[in-house]
Amino acid sequence: MKTALLSVGIDIGTTTTHMVVSRLTLENQACATRIPELTIKERQIVYQSEVYLTPLKDQAIDGDGVAQLLEKFYKQNSLDARQIDTGAVLITGESARARNARAVTDAIARLAGEFVVESAGPDLESALAARGSGAVEYSAKTAKTIVNIDIGGGTTNIALIACGKIIKTLGIKIGGREVKLAWQDKMLAVTEATEAGVNLLQECNITEQTITLNQAQRLGEEQAQRLCFALGLANTKALHSNHDKRYLEQLTLASQALTPDALLSAQDVDEYWFSGGVAALMEQLHSIDYIPFNDLGYFFAAAIKQQADNWPIPIKVVDSAIRATVIGAGMHSLQISGCTIDASAALLPLKNIRLLKVSVKGNLQSYIRSALSTLAIDLEQQTKPVALVLTDLSLTTLNYSSLQSLARSLAEVIDGLPEPIIIITKIDIAMSLSQILKGLIPNKRIITVDGIDVEDGDYLDIGLPLRNGDDISSAAIPIVVKTLLFYK
Amino acid sequence: MSNNQSNLAMLTPARLGVGRCGVRPLTDSWLSFRADHAVAVDAVLSEVSQSFIDGFITHYDLPVVTTLAGDRQNFVVNPPLGKKLSDEVLAKLKSKMPSDMIDVQIVISDGLSSFALEENLPDLYPMLLDGLNQAKITTGQTVVVKQGRVAVADQIAYTAKARLAVNLIGERPGLSSASSLSAYLTYNPGPTTISSDRTVISNIHKSGTPPLEAGAFIVKCILRILDKKMSGVQLQALG
Numbered sequence: 001m002k003t004a005l006l007s008v009g010i011d012i013g014t015t016t017t018h019m020v021v022s023r024l025t026l027e028n029q030a031c032a033t034r035i036p037e038l039t040i041k042e043r044q045i046v047y048q049s050e051v052y053l054t055p056l057k058d059q060a061i062d063g064d065g066v067a068q069l070l071e072k073f074y075k076q077n078s079l080d081a082r083q084i085d086t087g088a089v090l091i092t093g094e095s096a097r098a099r100n101a102r103a104v105t106d107a108i109a110r111l112a113g114e115f116v117v118e119s120a121g122p123d124l125e126s127a128l129a130a131r132g133s134g135a136v137e138y139s140a141k142t143a144k145t146i147v148n149i150d151i152g153g154g155t156t157n158i159a160l161i162a163c164g165k166i167i168k169t170l171g172i173k174i175g176g177r178e179v180k181l182a183w184q185d186k187m188l189a190v191t192e193a194t195e196a197g198v199n200l201l202q203e204c205n206i207t208e209q210t211i212t213l214n215q216a217q218r219l220g221e222e223q224a225q226r227l228c229f230a231l232g233l234a235n236t237k238a239l240h241s242n243h244d245k246r247y248l249e250q251l252t253l254a255s256q257a258l259t260p261d262a263l264l265s266a267q268d269v270d271e272y273w274f275s276g277g278v279a280a281l282m283e284q285l286h287s288i289d290y291i292p293f294n295d296l297g298y299f300f301a302a303a304i305k306q307q308a309d310n311w312p313i314p315i316k317v318v319d320s321a322i323r324a325t326v327i328g329a330g331m332h333s334l335q336i337s338g339c340t341i342d343a344s345a346a347l348l349p350l351k352n353i354r355l356l357k358v359s360v361k362g363n364l365q366s367y368i369r370s371a372l373s374t375l376a377i378d379l380e381q382q383t384k385p386v387a388l389v390l391t392d393l394s395l396t397t398l399n400y401s402s403l404q405s406l407a408r409s410l411a412e413v414i415d416g417l418p419e420p421i422i423i424i425t426k427i428d429i430a431m432s433l434s435q436i437l438k439g440l441i442p443n444k445r446i447i448t449v450d451g452i453d454v455e456d457g458d459y460l461d462i463g464l465p466l467r468n469g470d471d472i473s474s475a476a477i478p479i480v481v482k483t484l485l486f487y488k
Numbered sequence: 489m490s491n492n493q494s495n496l497a498m499l500t501p502a503r504l505g506v507g508r509c510g511v512r513p514l515t516d517s518w519l520s521f522r523a524d525h526a527v528a529v530d531a532v533l534s535e536v537s538q539s540f541i542d543g544f545i546t547h548y549d550l551p552v553v554t555t556l557a558g559d560r561q562n563f564v565v566n567p568p569l570g571k572k573l574s575d576e577v578l579a580k581l582k583s584k585m586p587s588d589m590i591d592v593q594i595v596i597s598d599g600l601s602s603f604a605l606e607e608n609l610p611d612l613y614p615m616l617l618d619g620l621n622q623a624k625i626t627t628g629q630t631v632v633v634k635q636g637r638v639a640v641a642d643q644i645a646y647t648a649k650a651r652l653a654v655n656l657i658g659e660r661p662g663l664s665s666a667s668s669l670s671a672y673l674t675y676n677p678g679p680t681t682i683s684s685d686r687t688v689i690s691n692i693h694k695s696g697t698p699p700l701e702a703g704a705f706i707v708k709c710i711l712r713i714l715d716k717k718m719s720g721v722q723l724q725a726l727g
Binding site for chain 1: 496
């Protein structure tokens with residue numbers, strides 16, 4: 001009986017790269033007389049790597065460099081890629097814009113097992129950080145409304161959480177690495193600046209290559225002001241005076257995106273949580289002889305801390321702040337299927353299954369054909385199984401005869417698909433659908449899985465059942481939904 | 489109510505933070521309490537409706553019998569009577585049953601909610617029959633019991649010489665659901681059966697375990713019980 005999983009997370013960010021291995025413990029949350037519901041009960045960080053600077057080569061991520069870091073991490077902890085049950089590799093923040101993102105994931109696939117999740121994008125990152133920081137869990141337990149603010153080198157990812165549900169997410173291009181700094185003869189040298197960084201310098205009327213400590217602090221305050229504006233917290237008067245118009249528009253858009261119904265107004269939010277690399281610095285504001293990561297992050301963190309201390313709402317810098325996103329990735333990428341699955345263990349595990357989203361509202365045959373052609377999949381050539389994701393199903397309208405007719409039309413169309421045929425639904429009908437299908441096409445190997453949300457997914461891994469015993473009432477299957485989102 | 493409290497209230501159909509006026513509840517919450525309570529009382533006191541008899545019961549051609557309790561009022565006042573059928577009724581049923589030993593005897597009992605039968609069986613029952621047929625599990629003559637309790641299935645299944653009894657029975661209604669169904673599965677049922685011998689799947693209704701899925705799930709549970717030759721606490725201890 002296996003009720004714990006080892007999950008690896010690798011975060012390749014704008015500034016830093018780090019890895020975490022966590023142990024996820026599963027537990028049945030339903031009461032004894034009900035159909036069991038397995039959920040992740042506890043996550044325990046088993047190993048965590050040092051925080052490395054992201055290896056770069058010619059302005060792009062150095063895939064081999066990342067692979068070496070990963071190898072080193074495994075070696076230090078005597079880990080073998082085969083011991084890892086699941087996991088995710090994330091290319092986050094500005095790094096995801098690098099054109100070689102895909103090449104990087106290819107380079108490390110060998111070491112991350114086959115659990116590679118190539119993912120990025122502000123919505124996903126915000127959600128992952130909110131999970132990894134513990135804000136989602138805390139909100140679910142206390143029914144409080146939390147805003148999780150994950151500040152990294154290139155981006156800030158914000159999530160609004162109420163009752164354990166992520167209501168809104170927002171990614172903005174505000175980070176600590178927009179200006180790189182280094183001590184030089186008791187002055188700070190501006191060694192590098194991004195486009196946004198150049199704007200920031202202009203706004204603070206800084207034209208010299210070396211600046212004073214006061215000027216660096218001023219840069220940090222400006223950056224903090226922008227963040228507050230995006231959060232709908234700032235006194236915006238100052239911003240309207242002489243700022244870059246484009247930037248202002250972007251921020252206004254950002255704050256509107258987050259607060260159309262004033263959900264984020266101060267009185268509705270119970271707590272602000274900070275995570276991410278810059279947030280981690282908020283707790284370590286000691287002497288300034290040394291600038292962590294040689295960038296604006298330190299000053300940014302100091303300014304936020306100062307401002308936030310005056311907010312009427314409690315703030316919290318989460319433990320292992322810099323690792324929030326990667327911890328979240330290890331949990332989020334893994335979904336445990338509802339217990340009423342139907343799959344024979346002999347067919348599993350399956351890796352990299354293409355997802356085909358098919359609406360049940362019309363002619364299934366034509367839906368599937370068009371879904372296949374959109375993805376340029378030739379049915380005759382297709383030898384790998386695909387997964388049909390049935391959408392637009394509703395428990396309120398489904399009854400015995402409508403489920404039967406759905407199964408009949410499914411039986412017809414899945415005839416040409418390679419086996420095993422995988423059918424996925426969000427609502428709880430896997431066992432009943434499977435039973436009817438087996439009656440109709442008894443010789444086809446079919447796997448039905450429910451309770452899985454694959455809205456954003458492109459590919460799927462289906463792992464081995466978590467319990468090896470024959471008790472179907474407690475069997476569950478770990479599912480990894482993979483996305484291929486890259487910044488455009 | 490604070491934001492926090494209203495969030496909490498959203499998590500449950502229970503009546504949290506409904507407010508008050510003086511020592512009384514607000515009219516709105518008082519009315520909805522009365523309405524929900526009335527539905528629950530109706531569920532307990534109602535007989536299986538004529539339309540259910542004409543529809544479902546006639547369609548599957550099921551015999552309907554009544555326990556020693558006789559009528560609803562007596563059933564509610566004297567619950568033990570709901571566990572037994574008279575010898576005459578049992579003898580009559582026996583004449584309709586196959587003489588060979590069977591795997592599964594299905595019993596449908598109104599229990600404390602006839603609504604539960606009407607709402608869930610049209611989807612659950614055919615799923616259950618299909619699944620048992622597919623698995624080549626033999627079933628006898630399904631019996632509908634009025635004023636019936638869980639244990640009545642033991643007596644019927646014992647008479648039918650069934651290896652396993654399934655009792656699909658209406659649950660005691662609450663203020664948030666009056667049409668919840670349970671399935672009690674008992675291996676080797678008979679006069680010596682006790683409660684710990686039963687495996688139960690509860691909360692079968694539209695907002696709980698959907699009846700379609702429950703039908704297929706019960707089939708799987710039956711297969712396991714027949715395979716392990718045990719049910720209830722003993723089976724649960726296997727893990």
